[in-house]
Amino acid sequence: MSITLRPERVLDDEQRRGAPARPLDAAWVAVFAAALSAAGAARPSLWFDEAATxxxxxxxxxxxxxxxxxxxxxxxLYYFLMHGWFAVFPATEFWSRLSSSVAVGVAAAGVVVLGRILSTRSVAVAAGLVFAMLPRVTWAGMEARSYALTMVAGVWLTVLCVVALRRDRPRWWLGYAIAAIGATLLNVFSILLLPVHAAMVATMAESRTARWRWVLAASAVCAATCPFLFFAQSQLFQVGWISSLSGRTAGMLLVDQYFDHSTPVAVLCGLLGLAGLVSWRRSGWRPRRLVVIAVAWIVLPTLVVLGYSMLRDPLYYPRYLSFTAPAMALLLGACIVELGRCSRPWITALLVVFAIAATPNYLAQRGPYAKEGMDYSQVADVITRHAAPGDCLVMDNSTAWKPGPIRPLIAARPSAFAKLRDYGRGPTGIQRNMLWDAHIAVWAWADKMPYCPAIWTVSEHDKSLPRHEQGPALHAGPRLGRAMAYQVPYRFGFRIVERWQFNFAQVTKSLR
Known part of the structure; x- marks a missing residue:
């Protein structure tokens, strides 16, 4: 038996006229979203997580x-997908991140499709545009990690669930189960879509058969992914840096989870939500489908992660719930259309206000040190432009960078350092079955130092020194001066002749 998926109140004239869905809506919104995320993607430095990718x-x-x-x-699974991507495109700042920009476009198309199934064309397009501009989305769209792909998985898996409910045929439920398994392998948090879809089935299914078929499909997903989920538990040490729940968690929930530190956008969305609620109540419409599904999509996964963090291991971090961003976009799209009274000029005006509020954060995301303040790319640029083949590299492993040691800096742009002699490199990441190469202390290979034409040292930024300076024998400064990375070459007669400083790092060239 098929089901009717329209809201309980006609929202605008286009629905009364039975306006057909327009496939091009999803296409042009997808192109806009992908282009918006890709713009400026080459400017920020690569950072620790992207170096891991x-x-x-x-x-x-x-x-x-x-x-x-x-x-x-x-x-x-994400690494395997990116292995294929890097077989075609180079592992540079722009091309690495373009994969996520494309994924954002595919997710935006899914938001439009899902919005059109559950509501009107106006809501669908408005939600798609809000999704494209949502700060969490524009952040994920230029991050060489799986967050944008989890949005794709979240929204299209939800579309597939709705279609399976409508068609209610075994092959659709089989496809849903396979897709849900794939989404979980892509990101373990995607398993939390199952409670959301349970709420959908409870409110939308019109036959007991459809409900039981979903239960069977969901049970198959859980059974198939349990070994993977248990194995992932053994590697929880990787997120040992996540803090326990505290008063700061409230700010992360209200601002960071969807708005990426943008308080103006968070406030605007809060006002849109409240105004939309008041308008719906006055008009007598109970938005049982689109809004209830969107709210469940936001609330249920968040509560599960918070509960796990409280009862077992700290696991809550805003970006880990990126797969719920389409739900926030759908909710905001519905609010904007309701407040705009289905008038295209008013809807457009509200979307423009949203865009203006999001612009400062959007520009900040594309600053040179936007990725947690890291400057891996700037260091690699200096080596690329100024170092000569056969020069030696010294990495100051005493730096206090977080997260991780200093070696990931090289992993982000290995081709830039390939021309240097890196005697401090121990067993490689491949040999160790780890992400990073091992480090050998500088004093352990000091006997090779006299044969170095020049030494390039990467250390920690020293605020007492200028950004750039050049001279026959520059002062090492208090930070580098006490490090073995400087003291050992100094004993062999090497003196600093040029220094570059960025946000976290300083790079020096030393000659004898």
Missing amino acids: ISASTRPIPDLWRMLGNIDAVHG
């Missing part, structure tokens, strides 16, 4: 498989 995805498949037994199994 490049390190893992560019190694041979057998080596990647072995590494997943030790670390990052939760990202395994």
Whole structure:
């Protein structure tokens, strides 16, 4: 038996006229969303997480498989997908992130399709545009990690669930189960879509058969993914840096989860939600489908992660729930259309206000040090432009960078450092079945230092020194001066002749 998926009140004249869905709506919104995310994607430096993607995805498949037994199994499917991407495109800032920009476009198309199924064309298009501009989405769209793909999985799996409910044929439920397994392998948090879909089935299914078929499909998903989920538990040490729940968690929930530190957008969306609720109540419409599904999509996964963090291990971090961003876009799209009274000029005006509020955060996301303040790319640029083949590299492993040690800096742009002699490199990440190469202390290879034409040292930024300076024998400064990375070359007669400083790092060139 098929079901009727329209809201209980006609929202605008186009629905009264039975206006057909327009396939091009999803296409042009997808192009807009992808282009918006890709704009400026080459400017921010690569950072720790993206270096992990490049390190893992560019190694041979057998080596990647072995590494997943030790670390990052939760990202395994994403790494395999990116291995294919890097077989076609170079592992640069722009091309690495373009994969996520394309994924954002595909997710935006899914938002439009789902919005049109559950509501009107106006709501669908408005939700798609809000999704494209949502700060969490524009952040994920230029991050070489799986967050944008989890949005794709979340929205299209939900579309597939709705279609399976409408068609109610075994082959559709089989396809749904396979897709849900794939989404969970892509990101373990995607399993939390099942409670959301349970709420959908409870409110939308009109036959007991459809309900039982969903239960069977969901049970198959749980059974198939349980081994993977249990294995992922063994690697929870990787997120040991996540803090326990505290007063700061409230701010992360209200601002960071969907608005990426943008308080103006968070406030505007709160006002839109309240105004939309008041308008719906006055008009007598009970938005049982689109809004209830969107709210369940936001609330249920968040509550599960918070509960797990409270009762067992701290696991809540705003970006881990990126797959719920389509729900926020659908909710805001419905509010905008309701407040705009289905008038195209008013809806457009509200979308423009949203865009204006999101612009400062959008520009900040595309600053040179936007990725947690890291400057991996700027260091690589200096080496590329100024270092000569055969020069030596010294990495100051005493730096206080977080997260991780200093070696990931090289993994982000390995080609930039390939021309240097890196005697401090121990067993490689491939040999160790880990993400990063091991580090050998500078004093352990000091006997090779006299044969170095020049030494390039990467250390921690020193605020007491200028951004750039050049001279025959520059002062090391208090930070580098006490490090073995400077003291050992100094004993062999090397003196700093040029220094570049960025946000976290300083790079020096030393000659004898």
